Amino acid sequence: MARRRRLHQRLRMRPVRPSDRARLRGWLRDPEVNDRLEDMPLTEAAVRRKMRYYENPAYDDDSLHLIIELDGSPIGLVHYVWQNFQSRTVEMDLLIAAPYRRSMVAFLAMLKAADVAFNELNHNKVYSFVYESNAEVVAIHQRTTTREATLQGQLLRNGRPQNVFIYGLLAAEYRKLRKRYKRVF
Amino acid sequence: MPNPFQELGARDIDELYSIYSAHELFFVDIAGPTRFLTRPEFIDEFDGSRAWVWREQGKTCGYFYFYEMQRANQLANFHLALFEACGRLIPGRVDAIGAAVIGAARSLRITRLQAAALPIEKRRIALLRTMGFKEEGVLRQQFFLRGRLHDLYTFALFESSRHG
Numbered sequence: 474m475a476r477r478r479r480l481h482q483r484l485r486m487r488p489v490r491p492s493d494r495a496r497l498r499g500w501l502r503d504p505e506v507n508d509r510l511e512d513m514p515l516t517e518a519a520v521r522r523k524m525r526y527y528e529n530p531a532y533d534d535d536s537l538h539l540i541i542e543l544d545g546s547p548i549g550l551v552h553y554v555w556q557n558f559q560s561r562t563v564e565m566d567l568l569i570a571a572p573y574r575r576s577m578v579a580f581l582a583m584l585k586a587a588d589v590a591f592n593e594l595n596h597n598k599v600y601s602f603v604y605e606s607n608a609e610v611v612a613i614h615q616r617t618t619t620r621e622a623t624l625q626g627q628l629l630r631n632g633r634p635q636n637v638f639i640y641g642l643l644a645a646e647y648r649k650l651r652k653r654y655k656r657v658f
Numbered sequence: 659m660p661n662p663f664q665e666l667g668a669r670d671i672d673e674l675y676s677i678y679s680a681h682e683l684f685f686v687d688i689a690g691p692t693r694f695l696t697r698p699e700f701i702d703e704f705d706g707s708r709a710w711v712w713r714e715q716g717k718t719c720g721y722f723y724f725y726e727m728q729r730a731n732q733l734a735n736f737h738l739a740l741f742e743a744c745g746r747l748i749p750g751r752v753d754a755i756g757a758a759v760i761g762a763a764r765s766l767r768i769t770r771l772q773a774a775a776l777p778i779e780k781r782r783i784a785l786l787r788t789m790g791f792k793e794e795g796v797l798r799q800q801f802f803l804r805g806r807l808h809d810l811y812t813f814a815l816f817e818s819s820r821h822g
Contacts, residue, residue, distance in 0.1 A: 560802040621795050624772070625792075628731050639795060641797060643798065
């Protein structure tokens with residue numbers, strides 16, 4: 474009898490394909506996703522620009538965009554931006570579909586995304602900008618990374634300042650994390 | 659002391675790069691700190707930015723610029739460099755520099771300025787603090803320079819109106 478695959482084994486990262494276009498457009502038009510993007514609100518022209526950005530690696534050679542799949546179905550997107558090959562740092566932004574945000578899937582997707590940054594892209598550090606109001610994402614980062622800065626009222630949403638946290642994870646810390654979560658990862 | 663800075667126009671980009679490359683060997687920024695910013699990189703960084711230069715008796719004493727401005731969030735990244743050519747910074751000069759920076763930000767409706775500095779840049783850190791910048795955190799091992807990784811301090815200066 475075939476052994477049932479563990480959750481992290483059912484998660485896979487792959488490059489963005491032209492066939493993802495409709496789904497990505499749908500995600501970008503989702504008001505909740507839109508609200509989480511730094512350069513909101515996204516107009517149609519901005520959506521087109523972002524699509525070009527996702528699909529064409531040559532559009533910005535510092536960036537990499539990967540689709541996260543669970544059992545072969547896309548459930549999210551990870552952006553690696555501002556890759557700095559001298560300092561070996563990269564900003565990592567994770568977008569996960571709503572049904573999975575509070576689950577173990579989101580946590581494991583985060584570890585998997587960090588794994589790519591450290592073990593495929595050879596970085597020494599990943600960092601993320603997280604809105605204080607984004608409670609699910611803050612909770613995941615609190616479990617796995619270190620809060621390094623609080624940018625007071627960095628963003629204005631409807632005229633109200635909103636704090637943004639910078640979370641960082643070093644390669645050495647990631648290795649310890651893998652040991653700690655070896656039962657699930 | 660009157661405002662010693664004069665704004666540079668978009669056409670003065672070569673002059674600004676000359677000043678930058680003559681005095682600064684690394685560029686400190688949260689996301690993309692780098693050593694030896696090339697002219698194309700500098701132009702890319704400077705795209706849409708605004709710069710002010712301070713000259714005295716034919717010497718360049720310093721400059722500051724706002725870059726990666728986000729109109730919707732009323733914020734900009736801030737870079738300031740002062741050079742030894744014009745002597746030590748006396749308190750009156752620091753006040754004049756602070757007033758010039760705040761005046762420039764207000765004219766552009768910017769209510770939050772963000773800056774970053776390496777721990778070894780003690781002079782820049784002291785100046786930022788004197789101008790009222792608050793430290794917001796320390797980004798660990800963020801910048802590789804001279805054979806090792808350095809932490810990076812992040813600072814911000816914001817209008818009190820921004821926080822009610």
